Amino acid sequence: MTSTKYLIIGNSAAGVGCVEGIRQTDPTGEITLLAKETEHAYSRPLITYLLGGKVDEAGMAYRPADFYVQQRVKTMLGVEAAKVDPAAKTVTCADGQVIGYEKLLIANGGKPITPPNLPGADAPGVFTFTTWGDARAIEQYIAANDVKEAVVIGGGLIGLKSVEALTARGLKVTVLELAPRILAVTLDQDASDLLAGALASAGVKLLTNTTAQRVDLENGKAAGVTLPDGQKIAAGLVILAIGVLPDLSLVAGSGIATERGILADERLATNVEGVYAAGDVAQALELLSGERRSIPIWPNAYRQGFIAGVNMAGGDKVYEGGLAMNSVEICGLATISAGITSPPEGQGYQVLTKLDPKTKNYRKLVLKDHHLVGYVLVGDVDRAGIITGLIKGRVEVKGLEEKLLAPDFGLISLPAMHRERVTAGLGVWS
Amino acid sequence: MKRIVAKEEYCMNCRLCEVYCLVSHSRSKDLIKAFRQERGEIVPRITVERLGPVSFAVQCRHCDEPACVEACMTGALHRDPATGEVTHDPQRCVGCWMCVMVCPTGAIRRDRNGHVAAKCDLCLETGTPACVANCPNEALVIEEDND
Amino acid sequence: MSKRLVQAEFNVERDPERCIQCQVCVRQCSNQVHAYDAESDQVTCDEASCVGCQRCATLCPTNALTIKKAPPEFAPDNNWTSDVIQNIYRQAETGGVLLSAMGNDTAKVSWWDNILLNASQVTNPSIDPLREPMELTTFLGAKPNAVELNFDDQGGPSLATKLAPQLVLSTPIMFSAMSYGAISYNAFESLARAAGQYGTFANSGEGGLHKDFWPHGPNMIVQVASGRFGVDIDYLKVAAAVEIKIGQGAKPGIGGHLPGEKVDERISQTRMIPVGSDAISPAPHHDIYSIEDLRQLIYSLKEATRYQKPISVKIAAVHNVAAIASGIVRAGADIVAIDGYKGGTGAAPTMIRNNVGIPIEFALAAVDDRLRQEGIRNQASVVACGGFRSSADVVKAIALGADAVYIGTAALVALGCHLCQKCYTGKCNWGIATQDPYLTRRLNPEIGARRLVNLLRGWSHEIKEMMGGMGINAIESLRGNREHLRGVGLSDRELSILGIKAAGE
């Protein structure tokens, strides 16, 4: 059995964040990082850009090639962890290796959801799309089978990014979205409509309120899908993009508390001594509700990993809470959204909007008790971060509402205290 | 850590900082050519905000814990722990605007044609930042803080 | 409304090859001469309101702008010049008094140019100021008629005579009275800071001294004028000296008026008047109708400051200036400041500025002569002011009899003033003569003070060079030393009043 001071499972945003957090506090302590995937730390969100030809393989690296050497980290890539034993303070790998640790970070991310009863879902030509490996496999499959049409099931973030990639490769794409509109979780109706318009003008066919009932096969390979109403759509490639879930297989039966994800406290520690969790696998503090929720986005994964790292190394750093937010540019139309974007009626939310269909500019702000709790920007997304900062910093914006809607809105309108803090480079919290 | 400090009480809203920033990041490095041929394609990385008589210039603050670096999914944004400078590598940027989404000063702009983010690089290549060198009223100064 | 007959005074030439539509000019012109037209992506201009301040041309990054004087081409006439005609058009339109600012700008205003300096050749050696000590230290205040000494047991001397309070200047140049109100807070601060840094004095003018500036008190002369703005015991105490302002060279005989819109919170605190109210300085002091009345005020101020501060009296140079100055000295003043007819102002009726008063050259010579003749020259220092443009003017004034000079316009020019003479509009694009918060921030007092100190350093150096050339190593030896002056192009009468020989004599 080998042993290490710090053991990190996962080689992505949270894992890298953890390494940087540990090293800020403890420059020398032994770190071992293992990951199922074989690639050097790469940028998961870029897999669609890779498929679309917007970045090359070299561009996938999230950190320089010598990053782990520089940080004095022992990496074990292509090694899958199978079981965590917190009592023995060991992790057992699928290949039988046992690794002892003093502090453990579980950051093995999420796993794509596959629809439970979709006949044909396991046929060649049907893919989920969350890893570099998936990107390679899809690319090869398209080439080998000369695929011209594709169906993407799911109009969420990964689905739409897949659409971008496939369109860029010259495929004709149809999107199936079960909800009445795309990006239903993060955007409101108006913003979704603008994006749908952008998709349409790029030649993408969008079908809402529907999904695939089965994958049609030809010679044992995917050849299209059939919708509940019997309509058939021909497609040599089917991408399943209906979401990701925290991957809890590692911790099952370990005594580490889970709900939707692994429950992590404000220092990113689990209920078990010495074990921390961060990233898509974790369920940690959400800023607006004060509850623990899983928010599978890159910035949260990094920040949680970083804070976990600091705490693992003996530091004391508190996680301020994550905020659901995203930025997508689909067919040239940029969209940024954060927090609560479609608030329920009658609960005291104030909604301000400004829509200019001609320029495809849209701004929506959601406030409660004179504090911003969410927003959507489409088109002119510049300076969105100022608004994010106001949400995170819980800055009272009474009297500023109209200014916030103006496209030239800036720091100058903000309360002096907040403005001075951020311009001093202290971020929104200190 | 080098920081560009804006003295709000002496900023006179001339916006020469924007002009010279744009030129300094142009291909030609020539005022007239840069504006004639590259305006729209490139944007200044410094923005003067104005409200009534008050104005000041905003550019990257090189935060201690930069939200943009945390949010950057390609690794294009990086904070040098030794110098504290937050750098941006346009080669690795794909224009996802995650940084625009989180920068609390709104200092990261979209370089429209290139579809990559642009932010203040302190003109590290040339020495003194162009905005500081050309501010007629010394409202932009470079300060060294050692924390 | 009938068509205006007044034509634009300036041409704005924009080189389309160079203009990059950056709009710096649009944002910097307070007269709205430049405007940006988004539709055509062009910067356009309305020349009618251009005052020729050159702000836009100076800041234009590509030098695309040239501002040229545009005298409307009326039929050539030396008498009825375009300025005269345009002024009549203006008055025919408005029925108002023509206003001007800064000093008299008529063709013949300087006699300094008719006076030339001496230099040593062969018979008396000149001095190199870079190698040998050169003394510019100047003491302002009453000097005793004679000095008595006491000697101790060992024969060591000590001064028995009690000396009157003195202002000590590192160079014989001070900044003349420019009130906070006429000039901006930042301009005022620049002057105060520079005075402190260089070891000389700035003058508060008649608008009081804002508490922010009290730390500069040791380098401030504060004024008591007919409006008595901002005067209380603390004001007198905080300053190095007090000056009673009787008159000003740009507008002898008339008062002053700061319009209410310039009286903001800070100015109201400084002047001790309500926000938004007009600050009116009456033409005379209503308690001074004679030399005896003046003496009362001088001594009230001496009492108030416990005889620890010199009291100065400032007058405009007018016809009987010598007699008036004599009266002032006899009334007890420690310093007499005389402002010639080139003296500047923030606002004056044009006719008064250009036609009332006499040149400082003659006034100074006459006052110095008269005080000497009466044997009271030592009882007060004489400070000359009004249009000093260079160190040469300063040297000539000292040789004519001044102890020191005040500079106003030159100081403002150092701060960026381009002499557009529109101070009274309150729209000074250089942030000097304005209270508009969008404009005042254009003058960073750190830069302002640095530039003023540079000016003082440059002039002082030149003064030393000129003195050295004459073989003089202390400013004391130059004072009233008219042997070092010669006149050119002057009548016998002028030469005799100036008390100097003609060139060649």
Ligand SMILES: Cc1cc2nc3c(=O)[nH]c(=O)nc-3n(C[C@H](O)[C@H](O)[C@H](O)COP(=O)(O)OP(=O)(O)OC[C@H]3O[C@@H](n4cnc5c(N)ncnc54)[C@H](O)[C@@H]3O)c2cc1C
């Ligand atoms: C196509 C796509 C686009 C996206 N776009 C965005 C976006 O625009 N913005 C955004 O904020 N987020 C985006 N995301 C989400 C973002 O990628 C995730 O939030 C982020 O990657 C989470 O990082 P993580 O470190 O928690 O885990 P992951 O990135 O999921 O990485 C998990 C790591 O653990 C390893 N691992 C997994 N299981 C095991 C095991 N059993 N043993 C050992 N190692 C294991 C994996 O090899 C991997 O290294 C996108 C995701 C995808 C798939």
